Amino acid sequence: MPAKHDINKVGVESSDFPILCETCLGPNPYVRMSKQEFGSECKICNRPYTVFRWNPGNGARFKKTEICTTCSKIKGVCQTCLLDLEFGLPVQVRDAALGRKNQAPTSDINKQFYIQNLEKQMADSPDGMSFDSEVANKSGREMLKNLARTDPYYKRNRPHICSFFVKGECKRGGECPFRHEIPEENGMQKQNLVDRYYGRNDPVAKKILREQAESKGMKAPEDKTVTTLLFLGLPTCTEAEIRSSLAGACPWVKPTDVRSLTIVEASHCAFVNFTQRSMAERSAEALSAQSGIEVSGKRAKVVWGRSRPQKGKAAASAGASSSVAATAEASGSS
Known part of the structure; x- marks a missing residue:
């Protein structure tokens, strides 16, 4: 031995x-x-x-x-x-x-x-x-x-x-x-x-990957609260298959890095919500370099999610602040 x-x-x-x-x-x-x-x-x-x-x-x-x-x-x-x-x-x-x-x-x-x-x-x-x-x-x-x-x-x-x-x-x-x-x-x-x-x-690598992602329309949103990526054009698949494909394409993503994963079968898409913005950006750059993500033998398109509209008190406070600013501007001009 x-x-x-x-x-x-x-x-x-x-x-x-x-x-x-x-x-x-x-x-x-x-x-x-x-x-x-x-x-x-x-x-x-x-x-x-x-x-x-x-x-x-x-x-x-x-x-x-x-x-x-x-x-x-x-x-x-x-x-x-x-x-x-x-x-x-x-x-x-x-x-x-x-x-x-x-x-x-x-x-x-x-x-x-x-x-x-x-x-x-x-x-x-x-x-x-x-x-x-x-x-x-x-x-x-x-x-x-x-x-x-x-x-x-x-x-x-x-x-x-x-x-x-x-x-x-x-x-x-x-x-x-x-x-x-x-x-x-x-x-x-x-x-x-x-x-x-x-x-x-x-x-240097971050700059190359960022420029490559932006050239493919994958520029990260200005809103830093957006941590969601959309997988479009998915075949009929399960959450486990998507997680497995994500782990294969982005090996650094751990299961705990994904806060939630929602599949919309009618639209053949999935919402992948990450816990951290940095992890979402790194995954988006890698997936754009790979021209999407392959799930169950079919390559799906990857895009950034959008900012959620403000609701309730947040929207009311935003509206109140904008009205106060407008009033102040009007009084200043007069």
């Missing part, structure tokens, strides 16, 4: 060549790299790994690998930019479009044991790759192909912005190896490598 894996014998990882995307590698076919075995700890599994460092081309900054080859193979991402190798998109966008669920644990002990098991699977795999996710759907892949760049985006290899220039204190002038530009306040400055790897709270 084989012994259990011992996390104390994980050791280190050594590799002969990094796993990089075409953008990070650069346009030079004769790029020179420096190799340092056990030069740093992987940002994901915290194991010492072989660090590669190189210059992608003229006017670019030196780049290096940030994670080990094992973590790169597990997610199918570049070791430097942590973007998907096939589409060049953030992991959060890829997983949302393909309905993949992140199965990797976050605690150190479980993480090491999980990585050991996947390393064994990759050793037995013919291509040496092993994603920690489920098989993708076709509509999601088509969306990713449309979003993917056709050519490498070498602009991403530019030097970082000079922090001294931003403060007005840089004295190196043209000899400064950093860019002398004022950064744009677009919310993209704070990006965490671990969050980008696991596909969570990635500002």
Whole structure:
């Protein structure tokens, strides 16, 4: 009987060549790299790994690998930019479009044991790759192909912005190896490598998914109290089948995240009311990327619910406030 894996014998990882995307590698076919075995700890599994460092081309900054080859193979991402190798998109966008669920644990002990098991699977795999996710759907892949760049985006290899220039204190002038530009306040400055790897709270991914949803008419309502999504064109199905389809398309949605689910058989639709607005927005973006939701073999359309009209005292108070404002405006004009 084989012994259990011992996390104390994980050791280190050594590799002969990094796993990089075409953008990070650069346009030079004769790029020179420096190799340092056990030069740093992987940002994901915290194991010492072989660090590669190189210059992608003229006017670019030196780049290096940030994670080990094992973590790169597990997610199918570049070791430097942590973007998907096939589409060049953030992991959060890829997983949302393909309905993949992140199965990797976050605690150190479980993480090491999980990585050991996947390393064994990759050793037995013919291509040496092993994603920690489920098989993708076709509509999601088509969306990713449309979003993917056709050519490498070498602009991403530019030097970082000079922090001294931003403060007005840089004295190196043209000899400064950093860019002398004022950064744009677009919310993209704070990006965490671990969050980008696991596909969570990635500002770039959120922007891509939001723009994709708005292009398909799935813009989130201004009223933050709206937490309902409508599934239109449903076949004859049960609540359990809809919940199962939702869990497959949006694996992060837990049963407790859905406050209520109402099926209207006469209209072939269903109202899915979420407990939190953030969960409804994330699900709407993912379902729009997947061109709807498939229930019992039929793809249904997904739209946002509408705000409820004010009733009772709320409507009366709103009417009273509007009349007071009108009276004040009239007296002011007179």
